[in-house]
Amino acid sequence: MKIEFTKGHGTHNDFVLVADPKDELDLDGELVRRLTDRRGGIGADGVIRLAPTASVAAAGEEIADEILAEEPAAIWFMDYRNADGSVAEMCGNGVRVFAAFAERLGYASFGADRGRGRGESGLALGTRAGVKRVRKESNGWYAVDMGPWSLPGGDEARDAGYDAGVVVHGWDAPRPGLSVDLGNPHTVVALSSLDELERLDLTTAPEVAPPPPHGTNVELVVPLGDERAPSGEPAGRIRMRVHERGVGETQSCGTGACAAALAVRAWQGDTAPDTWFVEIPGGEVRVRALRDGHVELAGPAELVFTGTLTV
Numbered sequence: 001m002k003i004e005f006t007k008g009h010g011t012h013n014d015f016v017l018v019a020d021p022k023d024e025l026d027l028d029g030e031l032v033r034r035l036t037d038r039r040g041g042i043g044a045d046g047v048i049r050l051a052p053t054a055s056v057a058a059a060g061e062e063i064a065d066e067i068l069a070e071e072p073a074a075i076w077f078m079d080y081r082n083a084d085g086s087v088a089e090m091c092g093n094g095v096r097v098f099a100a101f102a103e104r105l106g107y108a109s110f111g112a113d114r115g116r117g118r119g120e121s122g123l124a125l126g127t128r129a130g131v132k133r134v135r136k137e138s139n140g141w142y143a144v145d146m147g148p149w150s151l152p153g154g155d156e157a158r159d160a161g162y163d164a165g166v167v168v169h170g171w172d173a174p175r176p177g178l179s180v181d182l183g184n185p186h187t188v189v190a191l192s193s194l195d196e197l198e199r200l201d202l203t204t205a206p207e208v209a210p211p212p213p214h215g216t217n218v219e220l221v222v223p224l225g226d227e228r229a230p231s232g233e234p235a236g237r238i239r240m241r242v243h244e245r246g247v248g249e250t251q252s253c254g255t256g257a258c259a260a261a262l263a264v265r266a267w268q269g270d271t272a273p274d275t276w277f278v279e280i281p282g283g284e285v286r287v288r289a290l291r292d293g294h295v296e297l298a299g300p301a302e303l304v305f306t307g308t309l310t311v
């Protein structure tokens with residue numbers, strides 16, 4: 001079988017993208033691992049299959065029926081898999097790269113800053129975490145309305161600032177972590193210095209207690225202070241590293257950037273800004289807590305090369 005693929009990345013969180021408009025590809029775990037293998041395959045943190053939302057519904061995934069009922073224009077679905085073959089509900093960097101891929105294929109078109117309001121965006125797509133809407137900014141960045149977010153530990157966790165204990169390899173005691181749900185699970189831990197962030201050993205997965213039922217992505221974050229966004233609004237800046245569920249340490253994680261900004265915003269309390277710049281090893285993204293309980297993620301998306309793989 002020949003697979004036509006495109007390699008892309010969002011702040012160096014990299015993906016193999018496959019267009020499957022007729023729903024012909026059986027993307028099982030073994031094939032995902034072959035595609036993402038950095039020595040024996042193409043190499044990536046994950047695989048994104050662009051498929052008809054209707055075919056995902058026909059395959060029995062109820063979320064796809066809900067998507068089409070909510071947004072009939074969301075005819076394309078981001079079928080996302082982690083490098084280890086596991087299915088993940090959501091990928092924030094992946095949505096931006098999916099938008100660039102759909103644009104190249106002629107399935108989406110974006111005018112600069114088109115679709116600022118929800119419901120008139122350049123692209124509405126289906127994901128396992130619901131409908132996501134994407135617009136393109138004048139600087140070429142894609143901005144995604146990531147939908148609602150929550151603190152699974154509720155008010156109690158927000159007031160305490162944590163609801164989990166996290167041990168990174170080399171730590172002799174757990175540190176407090178705050179769980180944040182972006183459709184996929186995250187646990188955010190604050191560190192006291194950039195030096196400590198740089199020295200972290202993320203070659204093995206951090207241990208989180210109590211163990212989240214479906215695992216978790218873990219973000220280690222250092223607040224860097226306040227500034228003004230180019231628009232003049234107050235903004236915060238943080239730096240983070242991430243260990244992703246189903247992958248390992250990556251250069252960036254879009255949902256993780258949202259989780260980290262939202263956790264630091266919760267820790268800062270009522271005076272915290274809504275806009276955050278998040279530095280990751282692979283670049284920088286912008287996160288904005290929207291008034292309606294949604295969160296927006298903005299950043300670059302690059303399509304790097306295309307090819308054909310025989311499997």
Ligand SMILES: N[C@@H](CCC[C@H](N)C(=O)O)C(=O)O
Pocket residue numbers: 013046082087088089090091092093094184185217244245246247250252253254255256
């Ligand atoms: N890198 C992605 C997140 C991908 C899924 C994650 N590893 C999980 O299992 O939840 C992003 O940019 O959000």
